[in-house]
Amino acid sequence: MSGTVRIVVDDELISGRDGQTIAGVLIGSGRIAWRTAQHGERGVFCGIGVCHDCLVTVNGVEGVRACQRRAVEGDRIEREVRS
Numbered sequence: 357m358s359g360t361v362r363i364v365v366d367d368e369l370i371s372g373r374d375g376q377t378i379a380g381v382l383i384g385s386g387r388i389a390w391r392t393a394q395h396g397e398r399g400v401f402c403g404i405g406v407c408h409d410c411l412v413t414v415n416g417v418e419g420v421r422a423c424q425r426r427a428v429e430g431d432r433i434e435r436e437v438r439s
């Protein structure tokens with residue numbers, strides 16, 4: 357479907373608008389947090405690539421900032437658990 361991007365998050369297929377960041381697609385699907393850190397669940401904090409609160413694993417690559425990475429059709433996103 358043109359204008360739509362579909363990604364897999366923890367084995368669930370979700371979709372967003374083409375051009376959105378991974379964080380944008382996650383938030384659009386109702387998720388506000390997707391990483392477990394020492395001080396609780398984290399999601400977007402700064403939204404500009406500085407805080408690293410939004411880290412996810414994308415296609416097996418750990419530590420990707422969801423707020424900076426454009427979602428690509430078929431991306432596989434996994435939550436991260438870090439202390």
Ligand code: FES
Pocket residue numbers: 399400401402403404405406407408409410411421422423424
């Ligand atoms: S929300 Fe701060 S780096 Fe992504």
